[in-house]
Amino acid sequence: xxxxxxxxxxxxxxxxxxxxxxxxxxxxxxxxxxxxxxxxxxxxxxxxxxxxxxxxxxxxxxxxxxxxxxxxxxxxxxxxxxxxxxxxxxxxxxxxxxxxxxxxxxxxxxxxxxxxxxxxxxxxxxxxxxxxxxxxxxxxxxxxxxxxxxxxxxxxxxxxxxxxxxxxxxxxxxxxxxxxxxxxxxxxxxxxxxxxxxxxxxxxxxxxxxxxxxxxxxxxxxxxxxxxxxxxxxxxxxxx
Numbered sequence: 001x002x003x004x005x006x007x008x009x010x011x012x013x014x015x016x017x018x019x020x021x022x023x024x025x026x027x028x029x030x031x032x033x034x035x036x037x038x039x040x041x042x043x044x045x046x047x048x049x050x051x052x053x054x055x056x057x058x059x060x061x062x063x064x065x066x067x068x069x070x071x072x073x074x075x076x077x078x079x080x081x082x083x084x085x086x087x088x089x090x091x092x093x094x095x096x097x098x099x100x101x102x103x104x105x106x107x108x109x110x111x112x113x114x115x116x117x118x119x120x121x122x123x124x125x126x127x128x129x130x131x132x133x134x135x136x137x138x139x140x141x142x143x144x145x146x147x148x149x150x151x152x153x154x155x156x157x158x159x160x161x162x163x164x165x166x167x168x169x170x171x172x173x174x175x176x177x178x179x180x181x182x183x184x185x186x187x188x189x190x191x192x193x194x195x196x197x198x199x200x201x202x203x204x205x206x207x208x209x210x211x212x213x214x215x216x217x218x219x220x221x222x223x224x225x226x227x228x229x230x231x232x233x234x235x236x237x238x239x240x
Contacts, residue, residue, distance in 0.1 A: 004044035007031065015052055029103050030056035039104050061105045063128035065234035069226040070116055070124040072212065077196060080112030083124055086229050093226045098233035113137065114145075114218055117196050122147070122215030123223040126231075135240050136218070141193040143240060146217035149187040149199060151208040159206030163189070167205050169198050177202075185211075 011031055012022040023041040025031055030053045031038060033045060066087055074082045087110070089102045100106075110126040113136045127133060136143070156162070163179040178190040187208075189199060200210045216223045219240035226232050 004046045006041060007033065007038060007043040007045050007050065008041035010045050010050050011052065014050060021058055024058055024060060025052060025056055027061055027103070027105050028057065028059065029101050037101075061103060063130075064100065064106045065125060065127040065129055065132050066106070066110065066231045067221065067223065067226065067234055068124045068126060068231040069223055069228050070121055071228040072119055072121040075118035076112060076115035076124055077117050080115065080124075080126075084110065084112060084126065087126055087231050091230050093224075093230040093232040095225065096232040098235045100233045114140075116215060119200075120147075120213040120215060121228060122213075123218055123221075125218070125234075127234075132234075132240070139240075143219040144190050144192055144217070145194055145215055146188065146190045147199065148182065148214045148216055149189055149203065150185055150211040150213075151187055151203055152185065152211055153208045156207040159208070162206055163187075163202055167202055169195060169201055174198070174202070 007026055008019055008022040011017070011025060012019050015022075017025075026041045026043075027039055029037050029039045032051045032053065033043070034048045068083060068087055070076065070083050070086075076083050087107065089104075089107075092102055106128070109128055111128070111133055113125045113127065113133060114123070116122060116124055125132070125136060160179060160181070163177065165176055167174045175192065178188075180188050182188050187203075189202075191198075199213055203210050221234060221238050221240050224232065
């Protein structure tokens, strides 16, 4: 062979399968070129050794959901593109326990859901799964969102009780929330159907100034210990 050929063509010839089947094997991360996994069917090979993994499965890539720790300063309420640029193979959380292999196909056709305002950090969701999109959209007002809120100042008398039960925002009575102290300067706030600016307004109403806001959970899915700018896969056992 004197001219490079597409990996999918070489694999199809080696194992006597169709070109589409070869592409599925490659996209699934089951093909090695000189011992290295290559998941791009258009990759060109010449004299390299091409192998199909012994445990290879012929199946389309299952849709995945990626959980990003968005740093403060990126406003996903307006646009998810800046946050999406952080989601790369190199920024995967090294302690990810999902058992999934990082594949190029996992970074295509991702939809951003559950945005955060610019001043907030924490859990933001990117998914290829329409069921996750529908869950987080249709049930947006039903799912709990948990935040760690660093504050300064002295809380007003009965302020914690007011945070939980007695505040209004933009002329509307707020539904009950769960607010509790985690330390002298950190509040844990759990609420549903959060509106932009609501947490800062709630805290200001009881004499507190918000220093930082971090979302650590949506429904039953936690951020875990993912660091700012890193992401992890949502495991099959996790449910929003």
